[in-house]
Amino acid sequence: MARKIVVTSGKGGVGKTTVAVHLAARLAQKGQRVILCDADLGLNNVDVCAGVEHLVTYDIVDVIEGRCRAKQALVKHPKYPNLYVLTSSHSAPERYVSPQSIKLVLENLAPQFDFIFIDCPAGMDDGFHRAVATADEALVVTTPHISALRDADKVITALKSYHLNGLSVVLNKVRGELLTSGDCLTPTEVEELLKTPVCGLLPEEYDIYSGDLTEIHPAFRTLAGNLLSGRKKWYDVTKKYSGFFGNIRRVLKRNL
Ligand SMILES: Nc1ncnc2c1ncn2[C@@H]1O[C@H](COP(=O)(O)OP(=O)(O)OP(=O)(O)O)[C@@H](O)[C@H]1O
Ligand SMILES: [Mg+2]
DSSP states (O other): OOEEEEEEOSSTTSSHHHHHHHHHHHHHHTTOOEEEEEOOOSSOOHHHHTTOGGGOOOOHHHHHTTSSOGGGGEEEOSSOTTEEEEOOOSSSOGGGOOHHHHHHHHHHHGGGOSEEEEEOOSSSSHHHHHHHTTOSEEEEEEOSSHHHHHHHHHHHHHHGGGOOSEEEEEEEEEOHHHHHTTOSOOHHHHHHHHTSOEEEEEEOOTTSOOTTOOOOOHHHHHHHHHHHHOOOOOOOTTGGGSHHHHHHHHHHHHTO
8 A cells, every 4th residue: 555645845946846756766766666646736847857748648637537547647657667657737727626536546546556756736725735635644845944944844733733644854955065064954953943853855956856867866865765664864965075175165165
């Protein structure tokens, strides 16, 4: 039976879709059977981020409205045969899609899979509720910036009313040079602030995202390993900035 994990944040643009896509791909690469479901109706982009937009025939709204069966709407990823993308519709007005209908579709698919990742829209309105109501665990993505952390705190409070089995934070866009110099909150400080465990640390790197998923950054491998094993190992985002050349890199980056 699949673990249904919603990837949410409150604040927009912090990396929900990036985290959902890369985590799903890594777990599929490790032999897990994974569905990546886009619950961001209207501003959906999981298909593009996973590089399968040209392969989509049906979407989740087609399943809900009876135009196809759930399995027909799953797009098998060309590079990761264990990864299936369930896209969302650009065209269906949001009011036609209830949380119950998405939940039914995913519950129907869950017995044949190990993980279902649900990419949540930004904000905390109907779209948030629709995505979270289908899940039994949540990953809250935030950056170490105060505005994102404040939104993460609000989301965590809201998530507590959903009686989820698991709730943890993914700290994204962490700048190793700022962490090294003490100019950025540490993951331990973020845990204390949000009173929630940080299960993954991802560096801010211009090449962390590769559109066709040709490569998966090692930080996602560590995070996926944590999800599978329940351990808590943080990717070392400061490694690049230690030692002689690392110090030069750090000074150069700080002066940008
Ligand atoms: N660790 C990172 N380092 C560098 N760029 C990143 C990182 N994570 C995400 N990005 C970039 O930040 C932008 C926003 O990411 P993404 O679309 O995943 O955010 P989101 O939370 O899903 O946004 P939305 O709220 O609009 O759905 C993208 O251009 C993405 O490539
Ligand atoms: Mg997104």
